[in-house]
Amino acid sequence: MTMPMLTVENLMASYGVVRALHGVSLEVNEGELVALLGVNGAGKSTTLKSITGILRPVKGSITFLGTEITNRKPEWIVKQGLSLVPEGREIFGSLTVEENLRLGAFASYQRDRYKADLKEIFELFPILEERFSQPGGLLSGGEQQMLAIARAMMAHPKLLMLDEPSLGLSPAMTDGIFVLIKRLREMGSTILLVEQNAERALEIVDRAYLLANGEVDFAGTAEDLKRKVDIASVYFGGDDAAPCEVPL
Amino acid sequence: MDLEFLINTLSLGSLYALLALGLVLVYGILKLVNFAYGEYIMIAGYGLYFSATVLHMPWWATMIFGVAAAVLTSYLTELAAFRPVRNKSANALIVTSFAVSIFLQNAVLILVSPRARAVQLPPIFSQTVNIAGATTPVRNLLIIGTTITVLILLSLLMKKTVLGMAMRAAADKFTTTRLMGVPANLVISAAFIISGLLAGIASIFWIGRSASVDPVTGAAPLLIAFIATVMGGMHSPTGAVVGGFVYGLLFNVLSITLPASMISYRDAFMFVIVVLFLLFRPEGIIKGGYTEERVG
Ligand SMILES: Nc1ncnc2c1ncn2[C@@H]1O[C@H](COP(=O)(O)OP(=O)(O)O)[C@@H](O)[C@H]1O
Numbered sequence: 434m435t436m437p438m439l440t441v442e443n444l445m446a447s448y449g450v451v452r453a454l455h456g457v458s459l460e461v462n463e464g465e466l467v468a469l470l471g472v473n474g475a476g477k478s479t480t481l482k483s484i485t486g487i488l489r490p491v492k493g494s495i496t497f498l499g500t501e502i503t504n505r506k507p508e509w510i511v512k513q514g515l516s517l518v519p520e521g522r523e524i525f526g527s528l529t530v531e532e533n534l535r536l537g538a539f540a541s542y543q544r545d546r547y548k549a550d551l552k553e554i555f556e557l558f559p560i561l562e563e564r565f566s567q568p569g570g571l572l573s574g575g576e577q578q579m580l581a582i583a584r585a586m587m588a589h590p591k592l593l594m595l596d597e598p599s600l601g602l603s604p605a606m607t608d609g610i611f612v613l614i615k616r617l618r619e620m621g622s623t624i625l626l627v628e629q630n631a632e633r634a635l636e637i638v639d640r641a642y643l644l645a646n647g648e649v650d651f652a653g654t655a656e657d658l659k660r661k662v663d664i665a666s667v668y669f670g671g672d673d674a675a676p677c678e679v680p681l
Numbered sequence: 682m683d684l685e686f687l688i689n690t691l692s693l694g695s696l697y698a699l700l701a702l703g704l705v706l707v708y709g710i711l712k713l714v715n716f717a718y719g720e721y722i723m724i725a726g727y728g729l730y731f732s733a734t735v736l737h738m739p740w741w742a743t744m745i746f747g748v749a750a751a752v753l754t755s756y757l758t759e760l761a762a763f764r765p766v767r768n769k770s771a772n773a774l775i776v777t778s779f780a781v782s783i784f785l786q787n788a789v790l791i792l793v794s795p796r797a798r799a800v801q802l803p804p805i806f807s808q809t810v811n812i813a814g815a816t817t818p819v820r821n822l823l824i825i826g827t828t829i830t831v832l833i834l835l836s837l838l839m840k841k842t843v844l845g846m847a848m849r850a851a852a853d854k855f856t857t858t859r860l861m862g863v864p865a866n867l868v869i870s871a872a873f874i875i876s877g878l879l880a881g882i883a884s885i886f887w888i889g890r891s892a893s894v895d896p897v898t899g900a901a902p903l904l905i906a907f908i909a910t911v912m913g914g915m916h917s918p919t920g921a922v923v924g925g926f927v928y929g930l931l932f933n934v935l936s937i938t939l940p941a942s943m944i945s946y947r948d949a950f951m952f953v954i955v956v957l958f959l960l961f962r963p964e965g966i967i968k969g970g971y972t973e974e975r976v977g
């Protein structure tokens with residue numbers, strides 16, 4: 434076995450006196466699409482914030498590509514090849530789509546490949562080419578999510594982390610985002626996907642971690658988790674139509 | 682009379698716009714009203730005095746020296762005072778800015794003198810010219826030209842360079858900007874350096890009116906910058922510039938319309954206007970795009 438790309442060990446994090454994570458451990462291997470699932474407030478975003486350096490963990494260690502990145506600055510961590518598409522998209526609303534993408538490339542800007550990168554982005558997201566010189570704030574929710582993903586991809590991340598990319602999107606847009614994530618994975622990207630919509634996520638991921646109250650409740654392959662989720666939906670009298678927003 | 686009023690208003694507005702702009706650039710990114718900003722203006726004044734009277738530099742060199750002194754002071758206060766408390770509360774930052782202000786005032790008071798020093802300025806600052814029947818000091822035209830140049834260069838910097846984009850992004854969403862790989866220190870230092878540059882340039886014209894500098898020279902321009910930003914809007918550079926010109930206009934209108942016996946209450950009237958703004962339009966004339974996210 435080669436070393437995992439990302440290793441999180443016994444991560445503890447707090448907001449002031451409120452402990453949000455009580456020892457989370459997880460791994461992501463190169464080429465994998467891994468989901469981090471759990472209800473609202475489980476600690477999914479807190480985990481990603483700790484990995485990206487936005488939040489300083491109280492305890493634990495985070496290793497990326499053999500380098501310890503715990504307690505490093507976010508601007509340093511992104512340069513190691515770890516990009517986050519934050520919860521709520523976080524588009525720079527007063528900057529144009531072009532400027533958003535240019536800043537996305539900041540971490541690993543290379544003049545000679547920038548144009549080609551943009552072309553690739555436009556192939557994946559034709560709408561961004563149409564909206565290129567419009568302010569990001571004028572885009573629809575779905576378009577902003579695409580811009581957020583495109584902006585992260587401009588950095589050529591080795592590991593892409595997405596925090597609830599389908600949140601607040603129409604069903605059609607949600608479908609589009611899941612198709613896109615699947616496609617990115619087929620193109621060879623390594624992805625850590627945070628989702629509340631467990632059922633949808635489990636359709637496309639290799640492995641998943643289930644987070645509850647700041648702890649890893651369950652970890653396994655997508656198949657393992659699906660079985661567990663099925664049992665839960667039977668338990669709560671749900672059927673296939675009801676999304677498993679409350680897994681277990 | 683009308684042309685004279687126009688030139689007067691434009692020149693006063695230009696000066697106030699520069700003052701306000703320097704204050705807002707730092708506010709945009711750190712969400713800090715930097716009360717030490719007036720001291721950068723004061724330090725630039727001492728830079729002018731020192732380089733001219735003590736070092737006997739030619740006038741153009743004294744201006745570079747004065748502006749450089751303001752830039753350096755602004756940058757050093759960021760490094761030494763603001764950076765260490767940046768991740769603490771907003772109150773810690775405000776208190777720090779008061780401390781820096783008091784420290785700098787007392788430093789010149791002790792090191793130079795509590796009394797005012799005369800600042801030599803090039804003769805052109807005291808000359809007047811006649812345009813279409815209106816007599817106006819040449820420095821009024823200089824400040825208008827300088828401000829237009831500065832505004833054009835600054836907007837080119839903000840729109841066309843990656844640093845400018847990063848600064849605008851940071852003013853909007855600071856943490857997300859860092860997630861792009863933009864160093865927090867870079868954008869904050871850049872904001873302080875440009876703020877110091879604007880303070881220095883404004884100082885030349887501020888000092889140019891009285892031709893003297895003393896330890897509390899910075900208080901009045903700070904107040905003007907603050908009032909202008911409250912009127913124009915704290916949330917964008919455009920707001921600051923608009924606020925500066927509105928301040929200049931209101932001030933000149935008051936100067937003309939108030940009876941002679943009440944001219945000395947002009948400032949009180951300005952305060953009344955500010956209070957009205959705070960009550961009825963606290964976001965200022967220009968509602969900006971900046972959010973209230975703090976650096977943390
Ligand atoms: N900025 C914050 N300040 C205080 N508590 C927070 C903050 N962000 C999240 N929390 C708390 O931390 C816990 C985990 O939150 P989060 O990681 O955002 O959950 P998730 O992303 O899984 O919905 C929750 O109990 C939440 O209330």
Ligand SMILES: [Mg+2]
Pocket residue numbers: 477478479520596597
């Ligand atoms: Mg979340």
